[in-house]
Amino acid sequence: MGLGAITYYACMARWEPNARERLERAALALFTERGFDATTVTEIADRAGLTKSTFFRHFADKREVLFGGQDMLAGLFSDAIAAAPPSASIADCLTAALDAVAVAFTPDRHDLAPQRRAVVAANSELEERELLKRARLAGVIAGALRARGTDETTASLAAQVGVLAFSTAYKRWAEPGNEQQYAEIAHAALRDLRASTASIGTVT
């Protein structure tokens, strides 16, 4: 039942490492097979060779098992904006932030991404969680921009634009047939959005 070949003890999976990752993989597999609602936390834990108690020690709730990486992204976004030189424009900051999270989009993660997206899209509770993560991300970005002296309204709007560019890019990158690099896709998404701002801001 374990992932590797190292199993030293009679109680197989209990003390093997990477309990958290095993739970994540087990959950994604079961959600894909049977759907989110038809899968029990106990079943997830069973497949990972663990128990319900352990599941809830690693994840606050059943949904959270699919959103482990999201919090790291916020940190990357925030740091990238904070590290931008004072001369950088808002668009430069957003570009830097989008580039900073490219490390999370390695080819090996690319296999699981479409699967994860399909599961989330199929369940409104999971969509809710994804939206919460995005909103928190927007909040972090807006905060980082305000720290640079950007005014409240512009920071909020720019944060929305950044998140919109990010989620669009992620969606396209995760599409099964996609071959393009994430950074390339993200730049294009931001460029398109910046072009669109003219259609909204211009007084006609």
Next chain:
Amino acid sequence: MGLGAITYYACMARWEPNARERLERAALALFTERGFDATTVTEIADRAGLTKSTFFRHFADKREVLFGGQDMLAGLFSDAIAAAPPSASIADCLTAALDAVAVAFTPDRHDLAPQRRAVVAANSELEERELLKRARLAGVIAGALRARGTDETTASLAAQVGVLAFSTAYKRWAEPGNEQQYAEIAHAALRDLRASTASIGTVT
């Protein structure tokens, strides 16, 4: 226990009208008193003179009792954009949509708004639901704009701007000390956002 003076039968509240509204009021009162988590659905139903079964026939889940009106807003936004003349700009459409929902912001609702906002802000599960409603609203707005021929990217961005203007305006309108009309606040919010687009779109 009932809201009005009309109580014809021995079983007091069971067949009195407005069960849904009674549940909403009872829930808001209890959430304010004890907090969302510390309030049971059974307690809400009890205070409304009903049962748990009836609560779940009116609301899909415990959170939804606070978000009854949100779905109507989406319809108002959508209709207003669809009804705008072909010559209207995107900004005109957003303005018309923001005006269309003014009917929901009557002075009598103004009393409950701060209370509701405080409850939602105090609980991340409720924030999640609010974000879902906003995202659905953005989706509806973007769809209405695409139906007018607006391209995908611009429609998404404009929808975000519209929702941002709306939620900012609602927040300010619902503040305890506020005296301004909703329409006035909403126009100002949209104007500020449009001005900010220049800071993001402009190539520096």
Next chain:
DNA sequence: CTAGTGATAAGACTTAGTCCCATCACTATA
């Protein structure tokens, strides 16, 4: 007076999530 309809009550049932405590593997120190 009767049959039908829609809203409600009542209660059994499953599962998410919390809490407490025992247990196990491992480590540091005497």
Next chain:
DNA sequence: TATAGTGATGGGACTAAGTCTTATCACTAG
């Protein structure tokens, strides 16, 4: 080697959300 301590896990009791089914009630049409 022995022992105490630490952190992760197992196990089970418990609360409450949410589902489902059946019976009851008020009301209406004929």
